[in-house]
Amino acid sequence: MRDLLTAYPPLVRSAALVAVTYRGRMILGVITGFFPLLTMAVWLTVVAEGGPPAGWTTGDFLSYYAAATLLWNLSGNHVVWRWDADMRSGDLSIRLLRPVHPFHQYATSDLGHRLVFLAMLVPTLTIAALLVPGLDYPADPVLLAAVAVALALAYALSLLMASTFALVGFWSTQTTNAWLLWWGLGSFASGWVAPLALMPDWLRTAAALLPFRTAMGFPVELLMGRLDPRQTVYGFAVGLGWLAVFALLYRITWRRGIRRYQAVAG
Amino acid sequence: MIEVRDLAKHFRVHRREPGLRAALRSLVRRDHHTARAVDQVSFTIPEGEVVGFLGPNGAGKTTTLKCLTGLLHPTTGTVRVLGHTPHHREPAFLRRVSLVMGQRNALFWDLPAADAFEVNRAIYGVAEAPYRSALDELVALLDLEPLLGKQVRVLSLGERMRCELAGALLHRPDVLFLDEPTLGLDVNGQAAVRAFLRDYNAQHGATILLTSHYMGDVTALARRVLVIDRGTLRFDGDLAALVEAHSPHRLVRVTLREAAPAHAWAGLGEVSTMDGAVVTLVVPRAETAAIAARLLTTLPVEDVAIEDPPVEDIIRAVFADA
Numbered sequence: 001m002r003d004l005l006t007a008y009p010p011l012v013r014s015a016a017l018v019a020v021t022y023r024g025r026m027i028l029g030v031i032t033g034f035f036p037l038l039t040m041a042v043w044l045t046v047v048a049e050g051g052p053p054a055g056w057t058t059g060d061f062l063s064y065y066a067a068a069t070l071l072w073n074l075s076g077n078h079v080v081w082r083w084d085a086d087m088r089s090g091d092l093s094i095r096l097l098r099p100v101h102p103f104h105q106y107a108t109s110d111l112g113h114r115l116v117f118l119a120m121l122v123p124t125l126t127i128a129a130l131l132v133p134g135l136d137y138p139a140d141p142v143l144l145a146a147v148a149v150a151l152a153l154a155y156a157l158s159l160l161m162a163s164t165f166a167l168v169g170f171w172s173t174q175t176t177n178a179w180l181l182w183w184g185l186g187s188f189a190s191g192w193v194a195p196l197a198l199m200p201d202w203l204r205t206a207a208a209l210l211p212f213r214t215a216m217g218f219p220v221e222l223l224m225g226r227l228d229p230r231q232t233v234y235g236f237a238v239g240l241g242w243l244a245v246f247a248l249l250y251r252i253t254w255r256r257g258i259r260r261y262q263a264v265a266g
Numbered sequence: 267m268i269e270v271r272d273l274a275k276h277f278r279v280h281r282r283e284p285g286l287r288a289a290l291r292s293l294v295r296r297d298h299h300t301a302r303a304v305d306q307v308s309f310t311i312p313e314g315e316v317v318g319f320l321g322p323n324g325a326g327k328t329t330t331l332k333c334l335t336g337l338l339h340p341t342t343g344t345v346r347v348l349g350h351t352p353h354h355r356e357p358a359f360l361r362r363v364s365l366v367m368g369q370r371n372a373l374f375w376d377l378p379a380a381d382a383f384e385v386n387r388a389i390y391g392v393a394e395a396p397y398r399s400a401l402d403e404l405v406a407l408l409d410l411e412p413l414l415g416k417q418v419r420v421l422s423l424g425e426r427m428r429c430e431l432a433g434a435l436l437h438r439p440d441v442l443f444l445d446e447p448t449l450g451l452d453v454n455g456q457a458a459v460r461a462f463l464r465d466y467n468a469q470h471g472a473t474i475l476l477t478s479h480y481m482g483d484v485t486a487l488a489r490r491v492l493v494i495d496r497g498t499l500r501f502d503g504d505l506a507a508l509v510e511a512h513s514p515h516r517l518v519r520v521t522l523r524e525a526a527p528a529h530a531w532a533g534l535g536e537v538s539t540m541d542g543a544v545v546t547l548v549v550p551r552a553e554t555a556a557i558a559a560r561l562l563t564t565l566p567v568e569d570v571a572i573e574d575p576p577v578e579d580i581i582r583a584v585f586a587d588a
Binding site for chain 1: 339376381390
């Protein structure tokens with residue numbers, strides 16, 4: 001464990017250095033990082049033309065999607081593509097030869113990139129929160145501390161889910177398609193497509209039990225002060241439960257899958 | 267140090283004929299066959315030895331190296347390296363070995379080599395002082411100073427290979443596996459890498475297992491060779507013994523003071539090449555000394571050189587015999 005803690009900072013640092021190496025990629029990364037604001041624009045139009053749905057005001061949508069932008073950039077989904085490319089090309093061999101488990105190498109690589117984009121995004125969102133009317137969050141320190149934990153849980157779960165799916169690559173070449181199917185279905189139950197409060201009852205009930213809300217809707221709803229203590233504890237419990245489930249699934253899949261690795265080429 | 271017993275690695279390979287019909291048929295019915303990449307291979311390599319691993323393409327060299335480094339799980343058999351079972355991939359094992367693959371980039375492609383080395387230091391848990399000492403030594407031996415600030419992706423192949431070697435050796439591995447380490451390098455680059463590896467073995471007593479299609483790599487570094495073909499070990503022993511066992515002839519290169527007629531060579535062996543006064547004879551190994559003596563007494567000889575045929579030819583003969 002101590003070795004891992006020693007290896008994490010330089011690995012994250014190296015990934016951050018890679019992230020800032022190419023200006024074009026940085027600019028494109030920042031632009032795509034603001035995609036949730038497009039969804040917000042659609043909802044604001046709906047509110048303007050048809051009135052607030054289910055009591056959600058313009059300010060609510062502003063607050064929701066500004067926070068959703070933060071979560072959009074705090075997702076570990078990207079590791080699926082890295083794993084997949086490395087398994088196909090055989091470059092996973094290079095990672096397997098290092099005395100740090102590949103999971104941590106992909107995680108630190110992703111984290112380094114996330115931190116660079118967040119370093120640009122967070123000040124922008126903070127300024128927007130101060131200047132844009134209607135964009136408002138409760139300033140309760142206990143609540144903000146809980147949000148910080150929920151954000152860490154969101155990132156950890158999305159990373160672990162994506163990494164577990166990536167291991168499908170030991171059996172199939174359809175890893176990324178399988179992940180897109182899972183993520184696409186999950187986007188309805190996470191709060192990406194629309195806030196869960198606006199979804200049908202049956203979907204809200206299902207979403208409360210599924211892992212997707214932990215990675216998006218739960219931290220946003222918490223930050224907006226829409227959850228009471230019981231709902232907050234329940235949200236954390238579901239998230240931690242899924243984290244444990246995916247940790248176990250990852251472990252089992254890795255042990256079985258690595259035996260099948262063919263280390264192609266070279 | 268390295269113990270391999272009855273190692274076998276088989277792959278299940280999907281096979282289909284070319285063409286649209288075969289492609290459509292394979293959607294519903296898959297044909298597979300088992301490829302025996304390595305079969306019943308056994309050998310032992312003691313600490314500090316340099317061993318050349320020879321074989322044609324697809325012989326099983328790289329697959330064996332991948333089993334020895336833990337990348338592949340053996341189908342059957344046992345492998346022990348430094349007392350560890352490689353495919354368990356314990357960090358304590360991985361910190362003591364290195365695999366350099368001439369066709370792969372193990373450094374961080376987008377970072378300067380110096381940054382990549384620093385990451386390796388952290389990954390391998392090398393303390394600052396030994397890291398500095400190792401880095402200084404490698405920079406000097408491999409002439410890396412002008413390369414340290416360059417992105418790895420902009421380096422030439424030869425420059426990159428020197429950096430790859432440095433990156434692989436910063437943690438001072440006890441066992442070094444080299445898979446085509448001089449692939450694509452020019453003559454100077456090959457010589458530099460060979461000299462470096464010889465020094466590294468001499469200074470640190472590292473065990474080295476080397477595969478290469480350049481016989482020069484093997485003859486320069488290894489006294490012992492393993493020859494593998496179609497997954498089976500064909501020879502394990504001294505390179506000199508391999509030459510003796512598979513080459514019953516030697517080459518006698520004679521330089522005369524003036525050219526001699528063709529009949530003058532009758533009974534002295536088979537004339538391989540004749541270039542004016544310089545003639546190369548192929549003679550039975552056991553008769554080499556006697557023929558050389560007869561040459562000196564019967565012809566106006568200026569110089570005589572006796573040598574073995576090129577090792578490439580001998581290896582080819584080994585595979586042909588197999």
